[in-house]
Amino acid sequence: MCFHQKYRTQDGSCNNLQHPKWGASATAFERLLKPAYKDGFNLPRGSTNDNQHPLPLARLVSTTVMRSETMTLENQFTKMLMQWGQLLTHDVVRTVAAISNSRFSDGKRCSEVCTEDPPCFSILIPENDPFAQGKRCMPLMRSSPVCGSGEAFLLINSVLPREQMNHLTSYIDASNVYGSTEHESQQLRDLTSKGFLRKGDAAPGSGKPFMPFAMSPPTVCQNNRDNTSIPCFLSGDIRANEHLGLTAMHTIWFREHNRIAAKLLELNPKWNSNTIYHEARKIVGAQMQHITYSHWLPKILGVAGMRRLGEYKGYDPNTNAGISNSFATAAFRFGHTMIDPVVYRFNKTFGVIPEGHLPLQKAFFSPFRIVREGGIDPILRGLFGRPGKMRVSTEQLSPVLTEQLFATTRAVNLDLASLSIQRGRDHGIPPYKDYRVFCNLTSAQDFEDLRNEIKNPEIREKLKKLYGITENIDLFPALMNEDLVPGTRLGATLLCLLVIEFQKLRDGDRFWYENPGVFTPAQLTQIRQASLARVLCDNADDITEIQPDVFQIADFPHGFVSCSDIPYIDLRLWQQCYEGMTLILQLMCPTIVFIYHR
Numbered sequence: 003m004c005f006h007q008k009y010r011t012q013d014g015s016c017n018n019l020q021h022p023k024w025g026a027s028a029t030a031f032e033r034l035l036k037p038a039y040k041d042g043f044n045l046p047r048g049s050t051n052d053n054q055h056p057l058p059l060a061r062l063v064s065t066t067v068m069r070s071e072t073m074t075l076e077n078q079f080t081k082m083l084m085q086w087g088q089l090l091t092h093d094v095v096r097t098v099a100a101i102s103n104s105r106f107s108d109g110k111r112c113s114e115v116c117t118e119d120p121p122c123f124s125i126l127i128p129e130n131d132p133f134a135q136g137k138r139c140m141p142l143m144r145s146s147p148v149c150g151s152g153e154a155f156l157l158i159n160s161v162l163p164r165e166q167m168n169h170l171t172s173y174i175d176a177s178n179v180y181g182s183t184e185h186e187s188q189q190l191r192d193l194t195s196k197g198f199l200r201k202g203d204a205a206p207g208s209g210k211p212f213m214p215f216a217m218s219p220p221t222v223c224q225n226n227r228d229n230t231s232i233p234c235f236l237s238g239d240i241r242a243n244e245h246l247g248l249t250a251m252h253t254i255w256f257r258e259h260n261r262i263a264a265k266l267l268e269l270n271p272k273w274n275s276n277t278i279y280h281e282a283r284k285i286v287g288a289q290m291q292h293i294t295y296s297h298w299l300p301k302i303l304g305v306a307g308m309r310r311l312g313e314y315k316g317y318d319p320n321t322n323a324g325i326s327n328s329f330a331t332a333a334f335r336f337g338h339t340m341i342d343p344v345v346y347r348f349n350k351t352f353g354v355i356p357e358g359h360l361p362l363q364k365a366f367f368s369p370f371r372i373v374r375e376g377g378i379d380p381i382l383r384g385l386f387g388r389p390g391k392m393r394v395s396t397e398q399l400s401p402v403l404t405e406q407l408f409a410t411t412r413a414v415n416l417d418l419a420s421l422s423i424q425r426g427r428d429h430g431i432p433p434y435k436d437y438r439v440f441c442n443l444t445s446a447q448d449f450e451d452l453r454n455e456i457k458n459p460e461i462r463e464k465l466k467k468l469y470g471i472t473e474n475i476d477l478f479p480a481l482m483n484e485d486l487v488p489g490t491r492l493g494a495t496l497l498c499l500l501v502i503e504f505q506k507l508r509d510g511d512r513f514w515y516e517n518p519g520v521f522t523p524a525q526l527t528q529i530r531q532a533s534l535a536r537v538l539c540d541n542a543d544d545i546t547e548i549q550p551d552v553f554q555i556a557d558f559p560h561g562f563v564s565c566s567d568i569p570y571i572d573l574r575l576w577q578q579c580y581e582g583m584t585l586i587l588q589l590m591c592p593t594i595v596f597i598y599h600r
């Protein structure tokens with residue numbers, strides 16, 4: 003039963019009143035196309051005993067068409083374009099992982115046995131792999147299936163194909179700050195205060211708080227090699243410590259909640275702690291939606307994609323905003339091809355800090371570098387003060403990601419490209435060819451038929467050598483190897499898949515910030531003032547100058563303005579009027595408050 007609630011639930015349920023589970027946490031991913039499993043319902047295509055249409059080893063695909071030593075710099079956008087993409091990912095998708103990393107049959111670790119016995123689906127390494135240093139496999143465990151899926155019922159001659167689950171609320175609702183379940187949100191809230199999030203230690207200098215630490219059990223972050231024992235930070239999404247840029251962004255948004263909560267409390271001393279919490283949460287989520295759709299997406303989708311996305315026409319209760327499996331497992335991983343292998347760290351004048359820049363592998367799961375090496379500001383300046391990595395079809399993932407992923411915290415290094423390819427097979431993602439048809443592109447019978455989207459003949463030749471027939475081509479590597487549609491940062495099929503998903507996330511969200519009634523018109527005008535630059539100015543330790551659009555390259559001091567010149571949300575529009583007023587005065591109240599404060 004859904005009651006008409008004023009605020010989003012913590013787990014996203016009851017956003018759609020007719021279909022309460024749409025977009026909710028811990029529900030199955032949507033499917034754009036029927037899943038493709040070897041046996042029709044459970045076994046991944048390309049598992050080793052598949053000799054009908056043998057697929058190349060995921061790792062071989064990775065080293066052949068996904069790994070690149072060279073990198074071209076963006077000519078328009080900063081590293082923040084990548085960073086926002088990852089933060090956004092962690093608002094909308096986290097696949098529920100396997101419940102164990104050991105073989106069910108005998109408890110041996112998947113990383114040791116290198117087999118495909120459940121839940122292991124190990125990534126085998128070709129013998130002549132030049133970078134593998136003698137390893138036989140990288141561990142991968144199959145994602146948890148939805149209970150009862152992946153089964154054949156012989157008696158009634160029916161199958162339920164294996165489906166995977168999203169742990170997060172699909173909606174862009176800042177669940178990366180607040181958590182995606184009631185339990186998570188309670189752990190993050192300071193229940194003794196009036197609507198604030200729990201704080202950690204104070205940052206030296208500014209005194210602004212870090213996020214609290216995740217206490218017991220010991221976290222992966224304590225594993226760093228200098229024997230310091232700084233645990234991971236606790237946030238709404240468990241991946242917040244994955245690398246320093248992401249952790250810095252989480253810190254900014256956690257502080258933004260408390261900043262807004264403090265202002266709302268000042269304006270409305272009578273509000274109770276739940277009202278403060280939910281009003282602040284609503285404003286934070288709305289800002290994330292606004293930044294995503296007004297500032298970030300236009301740079302990714304370009305004019306062509308934004309036209310296809312169309313204007314917002316109001317909430318559509320028939321649209322299911324649940325994330326689709328292909329978006330999680332392939333399409334939105336396009337961000338992996340925008341990762342620069344260096345974490346830049348700048349001081350106030352954009353000189354390098356004494357501790358220096360960092361190779362990316364030293365930035366994985368290392369919150370101690372935030373606590374001990376100058377806080378979040380240097381990392382944030384590195385994100386908006388440097389051009390990003392350009393998406394180029396011959397330059398995909400840096401070797402840091404294909405050879406040294408999580409090297410500091412794991413016994414066996416991982417390869418991000420192999421993980422995505424193997425994960426696609428684990429999830430039964432149909433081949434690239436089928437998505438082309440779904441997107442109204444030509445059906446590729448032959449590798450030559452890919453020439454409009456994958457222009458480089460060498461890449462087509464490599465794909466042909468790897469896959470043999472076009473029916474075999476995995477979705478992820480093919481999407482990544484498409485040439486960019488002019489004015490966008492995406493290839494043709496990828497553009498189609500992202501437009502569909504972002505339409506659903508907007509139109510299927512009853513609490514979408516522009517949906518009439520969610521905010522008053524005057525409040526909405528204020529939300530539209532929001533920018534990431536403003537959030538950085540307000541919540542970094544000491545960032546006083548910034549470019550108004552932090553995704554756009556600016557070369558300090560050119561293009562930078564003082565923070566006092568960046569528009570802000572005037573929270574006085576959230577001041578509630580006095581109780582006992584007549585209806586007409588209550589309606590006019592926000593305007594009176596506004597004029598009064600001017």
Ligand code: HEM
Binds near residue numbers: 085244329336
């Ligand atoms: C340094 C930056 C990043 C690192 C180290 C990283 C690492 C990872 C890892 C290890 C996975 C899990 C792979 C698997 O086991 O299947 C993953 C998943 C994913 N990543 Fe990233 N990533 C980064 C940035 C990004 C960016 C910029 C985007 C998008 C713009 C992105 C989108 C995704 C998506 C959509 C998934 C699937 C999530 C899921 O289904 O649970 N990532 N990433």
Ligand SMILES: [Ca+2]
Binds near residue numbers: 093173
């Ligand atoms: Ca969410």
